[in-house]
Amino acid sequence: MxxxxxxxxxxxxxxxxxxxxxxxxxxxxxxxxxxxxxxxxxxxxxxxxxxxxxxxxxxxxxxxxxxxxxxxxxxxxxxxxxxxxxxxxxxxxxxxxxxxxxxxxxxxxxxxxxxxxxxxxxxxxxxxxxxxxxxxxxxxxDSFKEVELWDLVSALTRVMQKKIVVETAAIRYDDTPISVYVERIGAHVRKTGRASFSEFFEGANERSKIVGIFLAVLELLRHHQFHAEQPEPHGEIYLMPPDNPEHASSVDPAETP
Known part of the structure; x- marks a missing residue:
């Protein structure tokens, strides 16, 4: 990575x-x-x-x-x-x-x-x-309009607490480029119109993969005009695609992480 x-x-x-x-x-x-x-x-x-x-x-x-x-x-x-x-x-x-x-x-x-x-x-x-x-x-x-950076870090904390993160003597690294996660998550959010933060981490137990997914979410919010909202205080965070179609650049369909 x-x-x-x-x-x-x-x-x-x-x-x-x-x-x-x-x-x-x-x-x-x-x-x-x-x-x-x-x-x-x-x-x-x-x-x-x-x-x-x-x-x-x-x-x-x-x-x-x-x-x-x-x-x-x-x-x-x-x-x-x-x-x-x-x-x-x-x-x-x-x-x-x-x-x-x-x-x-x-x-x-x-x-x-x-x-x-x-x-x-x-x-x-x-x-x-x-x-x-x-x-x-x-x-x-840049700053997030609807959700603070600390809200996202807090959400990641909850994800980490619920998961059994893989611990091995020989540490395994996920070398998937951040851009791949950006494309996958971006395509999924555009397709569904609204996706929960926690669902991006389903099946991800390696620390390096979890970090890669989290950084991809930050990338979408900061670079690609995606939006984040938190309907309930300290509750689930949801990602939504850009309001302006001009920012919805085409992304090759791919499975979400």
Whole structure:
């Protein structure tokens, strides 16, 4: 399988994942449940390491910080020792992380507000062809409209938890090119009009094949104007073909993975 690395969006990173977990669990950011968040973060980290993101090192560092904070909160100690330690630290062990999250959230919200204004301006005053940048855009920085990237990673996590992934002494790799999965999945979605995310992984037990299928789904969403929707919060994700027929380029019929 070719070396295909995923570049997350501009605001993506460990803080972005933490905010996603906060929103998903409807948690009060000022009263962050470290144990719950740490466990979920580590689950996501396992999948991110599988995908081999370029920025996975940042997530490992954050995971270590979360585990350290968690250990400081759960270590048994006498009441007077706890008060002495609290006085020495001057604040809750979570305080610095919470402040980072609040600052990042303000930065992220401001960026989204600016992007919305830019989109509204573009809808009212579309850019002329001659005004468009000549250089190719970095498609890796595109964002999903209906479904967040973390929703897709979360869906992959559920797939991995339900599957018995093949583990062998001699690791087997699926060397199927990503383009083949793109063609197969794209043709299936165009034919059916709507396909569930989980069905693409039916019969796939090798880690490299699962990763290849997942990256093909990202390819379709980012490069080929396919759409993803999630009718129920944290439920099944569905892929749909492009709305514009011009983007529905012909693909040789092939079986879905």
């Amino acid at each position: 070719p070396d295909y690395r995923v570049q997350l969006d501009t605001f993506s990173g460990p803080l972005d994942l933490l905010l996603y977990l906060v929103r998903r669990n409807e948690i009060d950011l000022l009263d962050l449940p470290i144990s719950q968040i740490t466990n979920q973060f580590l689950t996501f980290l396992q999948v991110l390491e599988l995908i081999d993101l370029d920025t996975v090192g940042e997530f490992v560092v954050m995971a270590s910080s979360l585990i350290e904070i968690k250990s400081r909160l759960v270590l048994p100690r006498a009441e007077d020792q706890a008060q002495e330690a609290q006085s020495a630290m001057g604040e809750d062990p979570r305080a610095e992380l919470v402040e980072q999250l609040l600052e990042y959230k303000r930065y992220r919200d401001a960026g989204q507000a600016l992007q919305k204004q830019a989109d509204d301006w573009h809808n009212h005053f579309p850019r002329m062809t001659s005004e468009k940048p000549k250089s190719s855009r970095d498609i890796a920085n």
